[in-house]
Amino acid sequence: MSFIRSYLSDTLEKILSTFDCLFCLFDEFVFFCNSCFMPELPEVETVKVFLEKNIINEKTKSVKIENENLRFVVTTNVSQILSNSIITKILRRGKYLLFLYNNNYTLLFHLGMTGFFRIERKYEFRKHDHLIFNFGNKKLIFNDVRKFGFVKIFNAKEIFNCSHLKNLGPEPLSSEFCYEYFKKNLNRKTNIKNLLMNQSFVAGLGNIYCSEILFRSNIKPIRPINLIKDNEIIKIVNSVKKILLNSIKLGGTTIKNFVVSDEKIGYFKNKLMVYGRHGMVCFKCKNKIVKITQSGRSTFFCSQCQK
Ligand SMILES: [Zn+2]
Numbered sequence: 001m002s003f004i005r006s007y008l009s010d011t012l013e014k015i016l017s018t019f020d021c022l023f024c025l026f027d028e029f030v031f032f033c034n035s036c037f038m039p040e041l042p043e044v045e046t047v048k049v050f051l052e053k054n055i056i057n058e059k060t061k062s063v064k065i066e067n068e069n070l071r072f073v074v075t076t077n078v079s080q081i082l083s084n085s086i087i088t089k090i091l092r093r094g095k096y097l098l099f100l101y102n103n104n105y106t107l108l109f110h111l112g113m114t115g116f117f118r119i120e121r122k123y124e125f126r127k128h129d130h131l132i133f134n135f136g137n138k139k140l141i142f143n144d145v146r147k148f149g150f151v152k153i154f155n156a157k158e159i160f161n162c163s164h165l166k167n168l169g170p171e172p173l174s175s176e177f178c179y180e181y182f183k184k185n186l187n188r189k190t191n192i193k194n195l196l197m198n199q200s201f202v203a204g205l206g207n208i209y210c211s212e213i214l215f216r217s218n219i220k221p222i223r224p225i226n227l228i229k230d231n232e233i234i235k236i237v238n239s240v241k242k243i244l245l246n247s248i249k250l251g252g253t254t255i256k257n258f259v260v261s262d263e264k265i266g267y268f269k270n271k272l273m274v275y276g277r278h279g280m281v282c283f284k285c286k287n288k289i290v291k292i293t294q295s296g297r298s299t300f301f302c303s304q305c306q307k
Pocket residue numbers: 282283284285286287302303304305306
């Protein structure tokens with residue numbers, strides 16, 4: 001049984017790494033599907049900030065596994081290990097969230113496509129609820145309709161060596177992600193969009209932000225990386241940082257990843273220059289935005305502004 005489960009997980013992981021969203025495979029027919037966004041760095045960061053405000057230093061009285069079926073089955077030891085422990089810190093690494101506990105365990109979350117958190121004073125069941133963290137006067141609930149998210153528990157010492165995190169490239173907003181780092185990695189045989197999408201090159205970027213970054217850098221997504229000039233590397237690195245910071249400031253692009261009423265969330269959607277805008281005019285040159293498929297994923301660009 002475990003062999004079949006692991007085979008299915010691996011297969012699903014391969015499919016997920018090929019496509020942003022299974023439903024968006026049909027995006028020839030859908031202009032903009034809100035629920036089909038795969039959260040990227042700014043969305044996960046926004047969720048992190050929300051969680052930090054609400055659950056840091058809270059004592060977990062109990063964790064109820066309402067439905068263990070996520071991308072990987074939630075193990076029952078999660079409830080035992082986390083009872084009566086305190087969340088001391090929440091970190092984000094790439095598109096992952098980490099809950100650090102005072103008993104030297106860490107929970108690793110991936111939101112998949114539709115994973116989101118909500119906080120309630122009194123728990124009210126909703127379909128697709130998976131985990132309920134009971135803090136006494138409030139509950140944190142993880143809900144995931146499409147079940148591509150997951151949660152795993154690790155010993156804190158092992159977390160950064162787990163298969164999900166150990167091969168991640170640098171954080172794009174860190175000083176490590178710079179011109180020199182970029183230049184060193186231009187010996188791979190790929191195009192610029194696929195390089196930026198590669199999590200071992202840089203962690204946290206996905207389809208939305210790669211299209212936006214390359215538009216801002218005036219570079220066509222299909223350009224082989226050996227043809228990227230030095231001044232263009234600087235432009236890309238700067239665009240990565242500017243676009244991510246701006247999106248974080250506006251609460252990311254998706255609005256489905258947490259439920260909160262008094263926050264600014266998802267407003268970067270209004271700032272998208274090319275993503276999801278195929279057939280519409282470019283804001284800069286009035287040429288039509290085109291959409292192509294690269295490695296099974298949709299890419300949007302302006303053939304006049306991007307060379
Ligand atoms: Zn243009």
